[in-house]
Amino acid sequence: MNRPVERLSAQRRQEVLRLCGREPCRAQAEIGGTLLVRGDDGTLCVAPEDEQPALYEEGSGYEALRRGSQKSPARLRKAPDQAASVHRHVERRRAAGAVVADVRLALDDQDARVGREVVGDRGAGEAAADDADVRGFHAGRSVAQDCMLQCVSSIGWAHMDRREFLEAIAGVSTLVPGLALLPALSQEPWARELHARAKGLPDLRTLNPHQDATVSCIAELLLPQTNTIGAAAVGVNRFIDLLATEAMLESQRDRFLKGLAAIDERSQALYGVPITSAAGAQQQSLLRALDAHLPRRNPTPAEAAAIEQAPVTAEDGFAILKRLVVLAYFTSESVARNLIKAPVIPGRYDGCVPV
Amino acid sequence: MSPSEPSSGKFDAIVVGSGITGGWAAKELTEGGLKTLLLEAGPPIVPARDYVEHVQAYSLPYRGYGDQRRLRAQQPIQSQTDDCDEWASKFFVNDLENPYSRDPDKPFTWIRGRHVGGRSIMWGRQVYRWSDLDFEANAREGIAVDWPIRYADIAPWYSHVERFIGVSGQAEGLAQLPDGEFLPPMQLNCAELHVQAAMAARWRRERVLTIGRCAILTRPHQGRAACHYCGPCWRGCITHSYFNSIGSTLPAAAATGRLTLRPNSVVAQVIYDEHTDRATGVLAVDATTMQTLEFSARVIFLCASAMESARILLNSTTSRFSTGLANSSGELGRNLMDHPFGAGATGTIPGLRERKTFGHRPNGIYVPRFRNVTARHPKFVRGYGFQGGASRNDWRRGMITAGFGAEFKEALLRELGPWGFWIGGWGECLPRSENRVTLDPTLKDKWGIPALHVQCTFGPNERELLKDMQITAAEVLEAAGSTDIETFNDELSPGLCIHEMGTARMGHDPKTSVLNRWNQCHDVPNVFVTDGACMTSSGNQNPSITYMALTARACDYALRQLRRGDL
Numbered sequence: 001m002n003r004p005v006e007r008l009s010a011q012r013r014q015e016v017l018r019l020c021g022r023e024p025c026r027a028q029a030e031i032g033g034t035l036l037v038r039g040d041d042g043t044l045c046v047a048p049e050d051e052q053p054a055l056y057e058e059g060s061g062y063e064a065l066r067r068g069s070q071k072s073p074a075r076l077r078k079a080p081d082q083a084a085s086v087h088r089h090v091e092r093r094r095a096a097g098a099v100v101a102d103v104r105l106a107l108d109d110q111d112a113r114v115g116r117e118v119v120g121d122r123g124a125g126e127a128a129a130d131d132a133d134v135r136g137f138h139a140g141r142s143v144a145q146d147c148m149l150q151c152v153s154s155i156g157w158a159h160m161d162r163r164e165f166l167e168a169i170a171g172v173s174t175l176v177p178g179l180a181l182l183p184a185l186s187q188e189p190w191a192r193e194l195h196a197r198a199k200g201l202p203d204l205r206t207l208n209p210h211q212d213a214t215v216s217c218i219a220e221l222l223l224p225q226t227n228t229i230g231a232a233a234v235g236v237n238r239f240i241d242l243l244a245t246e247a248m249l250e251s252q253r254d255r256f257l258k259g260l261a262a263i264d265e266r267s268q269a270l271y272g273v274p275i276t277s278a279a280g281a282q283q284q285s286l287l288r289a290l291d292a293h294l295p296r297r298n299p300t301p302a303e304a305a306a307i308e309q310a311p312v313t314a315e316d317g318f319a320i321l322k323r324l325v326v327l328a329y330f331t332s333e334s335v336a337r338n339l340i341k342a343p344v345i346p347g348r349y350d351g352c353v354p355v
Numbered sequence: 356m357s358p359s360e361p362s363s364g365k366f367d368a369i370v371v372g373s374g375i376t377g378g379w380a381a382k383e384l385t386e387g388g389l390k391t392l393l394l395e396a397g398p399p400i401v402p403a404r405d406y407v408e409h410v411q412a413y414s415l416p417y418r419g420y421g422d423q424r425r426l427r428a429q430q431p432i433q434s435q436t437d438d439c440d441e442w443a444s445k446f447f448v449n450d451l452e453n454p455y456s457r458d459p460d461k462p463f464t465w466i467r468g469r470h471v472g473g474r475s476i477m478w479g480r481q482v483y484r485w486s487d488l489d490f491e492a493n494a495r496e497g498i499a500v501d502w503p504i505r506y507a508d509i510a511p512w513y514s515h516v517e518r519f520i521g522v523s524g525q526a527e528g529l530a531q532l533p534d535g536e537f538l539p540p541m542q543l544n545c546a547e548l549h550v551q552a553a554m555a556a557r558w559r560r561e562r563v564l565t566i567g568r569c570a571i572l573t574r575p576h577q578g579r580a581a582c583h584y585c586g587p588c589w590r591g592c593i594t595h596s597y598f599n600s601i602g603s604t605l606p607a608a609a610a611t612g613r614l615t616l617r618p619n620s621v622v623a624q625v626i627y628d629e630h631t632d633r634a635t636g637v638l639a640v641d642a643t644t645m646q647t648l649e650f651s652a653r654v655i656f657l658c659a660s661a662m663e664s665a666r667i668l669l670n671s672t673t674s675r676f677s678t679g680l681a682n683s684s685g686e687l688g689r690n691l692m693d694h695p696f697g698a699g700a701t702g703t704i705p706g707l708r709e710r711k712t713f714g715h716r717p718n719g720i721y722v723p724r725f726r727n728v729t730a731r732h733p734k735f736v737r738g739y740g741f742q743g744g745a746s747r748n749d750w751r752r753g754m755i756t757a758g759f760g761a762e763f764k765e766a767l768l769r770e771l772g773p774w775g776f777w778i779g780g781w782g783e784c785l786p787r788s789e790n791r792v793t794l795d796p797t798l799k800d801k802w803g804i805p806a807l808h809v810q811c812t813f814g815p816n817e818r819e820l821l822k823d824m825q826i827t828a829a830e831v832l833e834a835a836g837s838t839d840i841e842t843f844n845d846e847l848s849p850g851l852c853i854h855e856m857g858t859a860r861m862g863h864d865p866k867t868s869v870l871n872r873w874n875q876c877h878d879v880p881n882v883f884v885t886d887g888a889c890m891t892s893s894g895n896q897n898p899s900i901t902y903m904a905l906t907a908r909a910c911d912y913a914l915r916q917l918r919r920g921d922l
Contacts, residue, residue: 335768349541
């Protein structure tokens with residue numbers, strides 16, 4: 001990472017010099033994952049943001065590392081983050097004029113019309129028209145279908161193109177004959193199997209298939225797929241399962257799971273089915289009602305202790321889940337890198353700039 | 356422990372603790388020509404390996420949520436402070452290895468860092484000089500004992516410290532908060548400028564909003580780079596742009612060639628010789644091998660933190676000092692103080708929706724004390740300063756904001772919340788004899804050293820301050836045009852401010868104080884205590900710069916005494 005400042009572009013050089021405070025700086029070395037440059041006065045300073053390869057190295061995220069070998073740290077460091085790389089791959093292809101179908105459409109081939117379109121000639125269309133088609137389809141489809149599809153798809157799959165999707169589905173279709181014919185709920189275990197095989201991911205460890213479907217369903221209602229990636233496609237269910245399995249206090253985990261059950265009970269009482277099977281309008285209505293009770297600030301320590309002792313309502317369950325979904329979505333490597341893009345090394349502070 | 360680490364030896368000086376005061380003692384004593392042994396209870400910190408300020412959430416196992424199970428099991432005390440997060444919890448002690456006891460009705464939260472650099476790694480970096488309003492308060496009000504020094508005694512040492520560590524700030528010319536030797540101030544943001552103007556219109560020079568004065572460089576200084584505004588200083592700083600021992604004082608001490616730094620050395624006792632009436636050295640335990648260590652020196656500086664230094668002295672009993680070394684006054688371990696905080700107000704600053712900030716400013720605003728500065732308040736003595744700031748909330752507001760669906764998501768991705776303003780008070784704590792640490796008769800730490808029993812509560816004056824903070828914070832927000840003001844008082848237990856002090860106070864009279872005006876034990880003249888233990892009152896300012904200035908001053912005195920042969 002020793003890149004002399006002299007070889008940088010004029011603009012970058014200016015930036016380096018400004019950060020160092022005086023000229024000339026020479027690139028120093030990477031220390032602790034951060035590229036530093038040293039000035040003649042001996043001052044070590046941080047190189048500008050876009051000279052920081054280690055910060056933005058593909059797949060430096062822990063999620064990617066977990067998915068790689070557990071044994072070889074060297075390999076771990078190189079393990080690509082699939083969600084992000086597939087996303088980038090898709091973006092590149094779209095930029096090049098290719099039409100890349102959204103897998104959630106593809107998986108919806110229970111719907112013959114759309115399925116045919118996707119698995120058929122869809123890839124030959126024009127990008128903008130195709131995207132409009134995708135949005136139109138989403139708008140007309142029930143949320144219940146969406147929820148079902150998230151169970152089947154999930155991380156990485158959302159942005160696979162047709163070939164990748166067909167390859168993946170071919171790998172499991174012989175194991176799962178008649179997958180498409182099963183009713184929605186009983187597809188969940190198969191969906192998880194499908195997902196796990198496709199991604200080489202370990203199975204969920206705390207959430208059972210129905211809880212997982214509930215998490216994904218509500219997550220997608222909260223932060224749906226639009227022209228930017230949605231919560232289910234980011235795999236928030238996996239991260240929430242990870243927290244519930246390893247990191248949450250047992251009491252918090254229990255309240256979270258009771259909360260999911262309370263949401264189901266509410267849905268049963270109102271609509272006679274769990275939220276995952278409710279109609280789109282019913283799901284929207286239920287969420288709106290639960291969301292109206294969302295606490296607007298963090299509880300004080302005393303309030304938190306009192307909440308801990310009280311029975312878990314559907315409103316509590318929703319509030320817990322909403323926090324987890326927002327955290328899981330916005331801290332995912334895919335969203336943080338590709339959508340938030342917050343500077344890690346701003347190099348300056350300006351207290352008042354235009355939005 | 357490597358074989359090269361000594362387990363005994365003779366030095367000119369021993370410094371116990373490598374935190375913010377130990378680093379200063381090591382620097383000043385070695386630069387003064389003394390062969391100095393610096394004993395640190397914890398392991399070394401290697402910035403390239405241990406600093407994590409640029410690590411993003413997605414690179415952590417739990418993305419900042421933290422391993423709550425491990426924290427509850429191993430750091431139930433430490434994790435009560437926000438900075439003990441998934442990145443930086445490694446800079447806080449394991450509570451199982453470092454126990455202390457409390458009465459059930461007197462919770463005290465003792466936050467500690469045991470490694471080279473101590474809590475200077477994670478400190479808040481806010482630095483405010485005291486004035487004679489603070490140094491004269493005890494005498495004026497007849498509380499506790501008088502400080503044996505005044506502002507004029509310490510002022511040159513404030514300058515000495517500021518010039519070395521680098522302090523950014525804005526001179527305001529206020530008598531109650533003297534200006535220092537400042538590097539250029541950081542910027543206030545748009546909303547803070549608005550509040551500043553509103554306060555000036557309503558209170559003129561009575562309540563002044565200024566940018567925080569902090570030990571963070573705004574231009575290159577002493578071979579260290581200016582801040583690059585990544586934000587989370589408490590996770591370390593690879594460019595040493597904020598002051599800590601590792602990046603500043605310890606390299607300076609090492610450069611003299613007279614420093615021996617021995618990490619993993621838990622000091623248990625100061626050794627005292629009845630015949631010479633002097634301390635001769637210290638007994639310690641190697642934290643990794645459990646081997647007993649013994650070192651001797653002509654002068655000993657305790658810089659282990661207020662409660663640890665008191666603990667070492669309490670554990671150093673002799674026939675002359677049956678209740679602890681240098682404790683003829685009986686004040687050792689008493690008068691424990693910590694600043695009451697966690698009360699104030701929040702609200703939204705209207706407008707300015709087309710403006711935002713760029714970069715992560717690791718600093719906030721400061722409102723210097725305005726209570727009991729001129730007019731006397733009917734309900735309490737002393738006062739408090741406000742800290743806080745304005746910011747626009749990012750996606751995190753999604754956790755506590757109503758809404759769902761495509762618009763909700765896009766708003767969190769593309770937009771910022773309104774300008775929120777938070778201010779909270781940091782108040783003065785009165786010294787009270789019954790707030791104290793003693794040795795627990797049975798509890799011991801991992802190294803077999805008796806643990807502390809801590810008894811500490813806030814009194815009526817602190818409670819009145821906390822109430823008043825809520826009222827005046829709301830007034831500030833009201834003046835700024837905020838219409839959704841909410842006041843808060845988190846009723847935090849003492850200790851959480853991590854400004855514990857007072858357990859070996861300075862004073863004129865050996866009968867009522869442990870240390871004299873030079874931080875020197877009245878009873879044992881070659882033992883100096885220069886950390887927070889020495890404080891006779893607490894002020895309301897963040898205390899570290901006062902500890903540093905007193906340390907440098909005490910070192911200067913000790914060096915002069917040694918040269919004259921008086922020690």
